[in-house]
Amino acid sequence: RELQRELRKALAEKQLSLHFQPQVELATGKVLAAEVLLRWRHPRLGSVSPNRFIPVAEERRELMISIGDWVLEESCRQARAWLDAGYPPVRVSVNVSMVQLRGDSLVDHVADVLDRFRLPPNQLQLELTESVLMSDVAGAADRIRSLEKMGVRISVDDFGTGYSSLSYLKDLPVDELKIDQTFVHDLASDPDKAAIVNAIIRMGQSLNLRVIAEGVETSGLVDYLCANGCEYAQGFYFGKPVTAKRFEGRFLS
Numbered sequence: 001r002e003l004q005r006e007l008r009k010a011l012a013e014k015q016l017s018l019h020f021q022p023q024v025e026l027a028t029g030k031v032l033a034a035e036v037l038l039r040w041r042h043p044r045l046g047s048v049s050p051n052r053f054i055p056v057a058e059e060r061r062e063l064m065i066s067i068g069d070w071v072l073e074e075s076c077r078q079a080r081a082w083l084d085a086g087y088p089p090v091r092v093s094v095n096v097s098m099v100q101l102r103g104d105s106l107v108d109h110v111a112d113v114l115d116r117f118r119l120p121p122n123q124l125q126l127e128l129t130e131s132v133l134m135s136d137v138a139g140a141a142d143r144i145r146s147l148e149k150m151g152v153r154i155s156v157d158d159f160g161t162g163y164s165s166l167s168y169l170k171d172l173p174v175d176e177l178k179i180d181q182t183f184v185h186d187l188a189s190d191p192d193k194a195a196i197v198n199a200i201i202r203m204g205q206s207l208n209l210r211v212i213a214e215g216v217e218t219s220g221l222v223d224y225l226c227a228n229g230c231e232y233a234q235g236f237y238f239g240k241p242v243t244a245k246r247f248e249g250r251f252l253s
């Protein structure tokens with residue numbers, strides 16, 4: 001496929017870059033983490049959304065793994081650079097594709113990158129979607145346990161959108177539930193969504209998992225989440241994804 005060829009070139013020719021979006025502790029307003037979001041600026045096509053090119057990369061196992069490895073490496077390089085510059089520690093939260101979890105090099109690659117950048121493992125978080133965690137890919141559970149043992153944090157992305165059982169929550173060592181933005185957005189106007197968000201917050205409390213609400217765009221939502229015991233949030237209200245330089249200026253200084 002055309003786009004696959006272009007993506008391979010993109011990696012080699014440095015058309016890919018990373019943006020960072022703050023994840024905030026509501027009680028203090030502190031930025032504790034940054035979600036890493038991949039950006040592609042193609043010389044002719046302009047910027048292409050990861051919603052479009054990640055699925056294309058995923059069709060070619062080794063291409064997705066090359067891109068994923070690059071994102072992990074650059075994310076840890078950035079976290080190291082921020083530590084070296086004297087900013088307070090900010091955890092990087094990296095999206096991981098099913099294809100990466102299926103491959104047998106993820107755990108070694110993570111260990112290698114943490115080591116090379118002398119990054120404390122708890123400064124790296126991996127976001128795995130609920131559907132990936134439930135997919136029961138051979139060996140995936142063991143890989144997640146290895147990552148957790150290493151000290152890396154595991155966050156369940158898009159939480160609430162997978163339909164089936166929650167049993168993986170007791171079988172896998174996850175640290176955080178990330179409430180999907182579709183529930184958060186119209187929480188004020190849709191009592192069913194509010195009920196789901198509240199149920200997730202309470203479930204997190206009783207299972208001892210951090211809960212972060214994604215897609216928070218208004219101060220009204222912030223108030224609601226605080227009043228209902230949600231401790232962390234991410235969304236345009238706090239900041240959109242921006243370059244590392246902008247992130248430093250806006251959120252770390």
Ligand code: G
Binds near residue numbers: 038049
């Ligand atoms: O920020 P944005 O709209 O561009 O992100 C769109 C989607 O692309 C999100 O679902 C996000 O998880 C995914 N995405 C962004 N960066 C990465 C990445 O580095 N790896 C993977 N696997 N997905 C990513």
Ligand code: G
Binds near residue numbers: 021037
């Ligand atoms: O699927 P994942 O959670 O990784 O995707 C993150 C996506 O959500 C990114 O595309 C990011 O740009 C987007 N996003 C983050 N905060 C908000 C928000 O407050 N509103 C909307 N509409 N999108 C958001």
Ligand code: MN
Binds near residue numbers: 035095127157
């Ligand atoms: Mn994510």
Ligand code: NA
Binds near residue numbers: 181
């Ligand atoms: Na999400």
